[in-house]
Amino acid sequence: MIRKIYFDACIFIAYFHEKHTNHLEVKECLEAIKNIDLECYSSFWSINEMVKVLVRECKYRKQDAEKYAKKIYEENSLGSIKINWVGVGDSEKYSFQDFFDHITLMLINSKEDLHLADAIHSIIMINNEIDTILTTNGNHFRGLKDFIPIEPKMICAILGKKKK
Numbered sequence: 001m002i003r004k005i006y007f008d009a010c011i012f013i014a015y016f017h018e019k020h021t022n023h024l025e026v027k028e029c030l031e032a033i034k035n036i037d038l039e040c041y042s043s044f045w046s047i048n049e050m051v052k053v054l055v056r057e058c059k060y061r062k063q064d065a066e067k068y069a070k071k072i073y074e075e076n077s078l079g080s081i082k083i084n085w086v087g088v089g090d091s092e093k094y095s096f097q098d099f100f101d102h103i104t105l106m107l108i109n110s111k112e113d114l115h116l117a118d119a120i121h122s123i124i125m126i127n128n129e130i131d132t133i134l135t136t137n138g139n140h141f142r143g144l145k146d147f148i149p150i151e152p153k154m155i156c157a158i159l160g161k162k163k164k
Contacts, residue, residue, distance in 0.1 A: 005150070006125050007042040007083065008135035009049035009117070014152075015078055016050070016068045017058050022136045022152060029134070029152035030079045032159040040134075041084045043124050047072060049117055089127035099123065112143030122147065 014022040015030070033040075047069045054065040076083050088099050106119045114122075118140045125133065131148055133141055138149035 002037050002039050003132065004039045004041060004128075004130045005132045005134050006086075006121070006128075006130045007040060007046060007078065008121060008133055008137065009046040009053065010136045011134055011152070012042075012046060012050040012068075012072065012078065013053050013058075014136055017054065017060075019058075025152045025156060026136070027079070029155045030081050032155055034080050039084060040078075040081050041086050041128065041130055043086050043088075043121070045088075045117075045120055045124060086124060086128040086130075088124055094127065102126075106144075110143055112140075114143065115140060 010022075011026055014020040014026040017023060020026075051065045051069050054060040054068070055062055072078060072083065076085070088094065102123050103116070103119050106122055107114055107116070110119070118137075121133065122141070122144055125131065125147070131146055133147065133149050134152065134155075135141065135149055136151060138151045141147050141149040
């Protein structure tokens with residue numbers, strides 16, 4: 001059975017931002033999983049979040065952050081990993097109002113202090129039947145029922161890769 005995994009925005013941020021504390025770990029993880037039977041998914045929400053963080057927090061020029069986003073969009077990949085893009089849900093059956101109603105419920109019902117951005121990722125994953133997320137912030141998703149947060153360091157450890 002092929003496993004679906006969703007890439008959180010922080011994976012893209014760490015991949016491109018060489019000073020990120022998880023940069024090497026993310027690169028090693030992607031190298032390690034390229035030969036595993038995984039379907040890798042993400043959303044334009046992840047890419048938009050990446051651009052925002054690179055510009056506002058990492059002080060990248062807008063043009064540079066946009067260049068990274070365009071590269072991912074055009075190549076449908078991160079490094080050698082193919083990325084399948086998913087939306088918030090089937091637009092014929094799932095309205096914008098439904099989306100916001102679900103986010104509100106997710107925020108109200110979460111056992112932990114769930115961030116709005118992570119609630120959006122969670123709703124996208126639920127609507128696309130993806131239960132596993134690759135993230136450097138696994139603790140953000142631990143309070144959510146039926147979600148499996150996996151951090152790059154876990155994959156590296158399981159597959160025998162050591163952090164440099």
